[in-house]
Amino acid sequence: MDQEITKIVMNPIRLRIIQYLLLHGVGTSSQIKEELSDIPPASLYRHIKMLYEANCIMVVEEKKIRGTVERTYALRGNKPCAFSKVSVEQLINSSLMSLMTSFGKYFSREDADPMKDLLSLSTSTLLLTDEEFTEVMEKIGEAITPYLGNQEKEGRNIRKLTFISSPGEEEEKE
Numbered sequence: 315m316d317q318e319i320t321k322i323v324m325n326p327i328r329l330r331i332i333q334y335l336l337l338h339g340v341g342t343s344s345q346i347k348e349e350l351s352d353i354p355p356a357s358l359y360r361h362i363k364m365l366y367e368a369n370c371i372m373v374v375e376e377k378k379i380r381g382t383v384e385r386t387y388a389l390r391g392n393k394p395c396a397f398s399k400v401s402v403e404q405l406i407n408s409s410l411m412s413l414m415t416s417f418g419k420y421f422s423r424e425d426a427d428p429m430k431d432l433l434s435l436s437t438s439t440l441l442l443t444d445e446e447f448t449e450v451m452e453k454i455g456e457a458i459t460p461y462l463g464n465q466e467k468e469g470r471n472i473r474k475l476t477f478i479s480s481p482g483e484e485e486e487k488e
Contacts, residue, residue, distance in 0.1 A: 322368045324412070327353055327361045332370070332389065337462060340374055340388045349463050362387065413476060432473075439482060447479075 322328065330353075334346050347358055365371045366387070375386040420426055442450065454477065464470060 322364060323370065324409070325361065326412075327357065328365055328370075331358075331361055331365060333462075335371065335387065335389045337459070340386050342384050342386050344384070346387075351465055409476075416474070431471075451477075451479075 323332065327350075330350055331346060334341055334349055338345075343359060343362055346362070347353070347355055350358060353361075362371070366373070369390055371387045372390045373385045374388045377384045377386075420431075440447075440450070458475065
């Protein structure tokens with residue numbers, strides 16, 4: 315079951331739907347479509363349905379509007395979509411492979427220009443308590459949240475930020 319859920323969740327469009335619901339708590343198909351405007355509506359509805367059928371999201375409200383039913387969705391926080399240790403490992407490995415694939419495709423393009431495209435990579439090793447780490451992550455969230463709802467327009471490029479928190483490697487003591 316973990317591999318099935320990982321496969322369902324690891325789709326880029328479904329990850330964006332999950333991100334929307336994480337950010338907003340709830341959303342109708344129309345609200346999600348408005349924010350994820352680059353995704354064709356039929357595709358978006360299909361991905362929402364897949365997440366619903368996999369028990370990753372649930373309907374929290376239904377309203378009749380002009381002969382149709384508008385459903386409001388939220389993330390489901392329990393099994394089977396909640397992750398076990400094994401599926402978290404699979405999720406991380408799949409995410410890293412997806413990231414490597416994206417960079418591989420980018421660098422294989424003739425017009426790839428890392429300077430022009432503002433590619434960057436940074437690693438910082440920090441000594442933090444759990445509370446300090448949570449505070450850092452909240453501040454990062456506060457910094458990027460105002461931009462998550464940006465719509466397509468002239469001059470805006472898709473930019474993917476990936477934050478990875480990994481365990482530190484302790485040096486061997488002699």
